[in-house]
Amino acid sequence: MIPVEFDYVKVTTIDQAIAALKAGGEDSKIISGGQSLVPVLRLRMAEPSVLVDCGAIDEMLGVREDGGSITIGAATTHHAVMSNPLVQKHALLLAQATATVADPAIRHRGTTGGALAHADPAGDVPAAALALDASFTIAGPGGRRTVAAKDFFLDYFTTAVGPDEILVSFSIPKCDWGSHYAKFNRTAQAWAIVGVAAVVNVEGGVIKEARIGLTNMAPTAVRASTVEAALVGASSAADITAAAMHAADGTRATSDLHAKADYREHLARVITARAVRAASGI
Amino acid sequence: MAHITVTVDGTSYKGEVEPRKLLVHWLREDIGRVGTVVGCDTSNCGACTVLLNGRSVKSCSVLAVQADGSEVTTIQGLSDGNEWHPVQTAFKECHGLQCGYCTPGMVMATVDLLSENPTPSEQEIREGLEGNLCRCTGYHNIVKSVSYAADLMSAGPTKGAK
Ligand SMILES: Cc1cc2nc3c(=O)[nH]c(=O)nc-3n(C[C@H](O)[C@H](O)[C@H](O)COP(=O)(O)OP(=O)(O)OC[C@H]3O[C@@H](n4cnc5c(N)ncnc54)[C@H](O)[C@@H]3O)c2cc1C
Ligand code: FES
Numbered sequence A: 001m002i003p004v005e006f007d008y009v010k011v012t013t014i015d016q017a018i019a020a021l022k023a024g025g026e027d028s029k030i031i032s033g034g035q036s037l038v039p040v041l042r043l044r045m046a047e048p049s050v051l052v053d054c055g056a057i058d059e060m061l062g063v064r065e066d067g068g069s070i071t072i073g074a075a076t077t078h079h080a081v082m083s084n085p086l087v088q089k090h091a092l093l094l095a096q097a098t099a100t101v102a103d104p105a106i107r108h109r110g111t112t113g114g115a116l117a118h119a120d121p122a123g124d125v126p127a128a129a130l131a132l133d134a135s136f137t138i139a140g141p142g143g144r145r146t147v148a149a150k151d152f153f154l155d156y157f158t159t160a161v162g163p164d165e166i167l168v169s170f171s172i173p174k175c176d177w178g179s180h181y182a183k184f185n186r187t188a189q190a191w192a193i194v195g196v197a198a199v200v201n202v203e204g205g206v207i208k209e210a211r212i213g214l215t216n217m218a219p220t221a222v223r224a225s226t227v228e229a230a231l232v233g234a235s236s237a238a239d240i241t242a243a244a245m246h247a248a249d250g251t252r253a254t255s256d257l258h259a260k261a262d263y264r265e266h267l268a269r270v271i272t273a274r275a276v277r278a279a280s281g282i
Numbered sequence B: 001m002a003h004i005t006v007t008v009d010g011t012s013y014k015g016e017v018e019p020r021k022l023l024v025h026w027l028r029e030d031i032g033r034v035g036t037v038v039g040c041d042t043s044n045c046g047a048c049t050v051l052l053n054g055r056s057v058k059s060c061s062v063l064a065v066q067a068d069g070s071e072v073t074t075i076q077g078l079s080d081g082n083e084w085h086p087v088q089t090a091f092k093e094c095h096g097l098q099c100g101y102c103t104p105g106m107v108m109a110t111v112d113l114l115s116e117n118p119t120p121s122e123q124e125i126r127e128g129l130e131g132n133l134c135r136c137t138g139y140h141n142i143v144k145s146v147s148y149a150a151d152l153m154s155a156g157p158t159k160g161a162k
């Protein structure tokens, strides 16, 4: 289908973006890579008054080192993020999760910040951001604020970014732990039925600490905190499998045409064990 | 209406477009690049794949206004006069198509894949073309075509003749 009519402005600074969102009223919307928004527009499931294109704001592009963390501009494409040496060195989990998003052409346009702001419960990037303890820089009419990952994802397609605000960047504390993103899907370019993002700190063959994010097990990505606690001290495959039995604890998986909730819960347990074993080398 | 300037297949085009116009519709309807086709309404099939500033994109999922100031290469810009691009030659030689509908997108996705990875394994070819669907071939001959294209391209530019 052809989208409804809208206006379009391309801005080059955050201040211009905020002013343009305000001028467009409540139906104005940011467009970044457009890889979620253009399909939605084509289905006429969104009817914005104006699209504010933030793809040319320097501050929102690229990856930089900030002391103990790396900062990723929200408009950096999936492809640029996953092939970036700083990301591969200090936040490998993010590269691993991003590499499973859609297909190469969509990764050339779609942005990691767009995926986080869009907050699809089946999206692969939010679980990695949670496991990596990311923090988010949001700009709005009242200035800038920083929001921790645990306070960022609020509900289905809903984040802490308000309608008059823009996600500028997100930061990840450097993490050299073992990592793995396990995505369970059945066909090419398909969304995750369940996904598990794991970073694990192993010393002398024993797990000291683990952080695990789950994709598509609740209205937002969630941390598997019971598994994380149960993994401390684990040193064998059996220990990991036992800890992973808690992967569905406290989740709110739904049933849809891809899987029933109880199957998703089963998958979460199996895939969590796989992800932790791959991340820890145990 | 918005004013855009886009270089397509080496020629600069200026146009007035509604912001809601998709790049693929601009290419087909406004400047006659009907070699690029639309195969779905869900951004899945990849039939519309073109290169935007050298990298593959699905032109049904980009607004024409977003391409302002960019360079686009379509299937119609690949050959060099009478000389086919080696990827086109390889698809012909290996019978990498049946109805041909997916072919413009397959070829463009292959050009992109080989620019990043000139010697892909079978697995890398299948993953690299993950965003392009073919309803006819069962993919085997497409994979062969991509391998053969990689051979032709590593053997030098003269091998791609019609
Ligand atoms: C066929 C297909 C398959 C896909 N498969 C997957 C998959 O397997 N896994 C996966 O994770 N994703 C998948 N995606 C989605 C892809 O990851 C998108 O690139 C991503 O979700 C959105 O990023 P974008 O830059 O394209 O955002 P856009 O489409 O431009 O925007 C998406 C939404 O976020 C808002 N937004 C964007 N940027 C900002 C910002 N900086 N501040 C505030 N709001 C903002 C927009 O207003 C819009 O509401 C798929 C998409 C398609 C079309
Ligand atoms: S027409 Fe199917 S992906 Fe563009």
Ligand code: FES
Pocket: B096, B097, B098, B099, B100, B101, B102, B103, B133, B134, B135, B136, B137
């Ligand atoms: S040759 Fe018919 S769809 Fe691929």
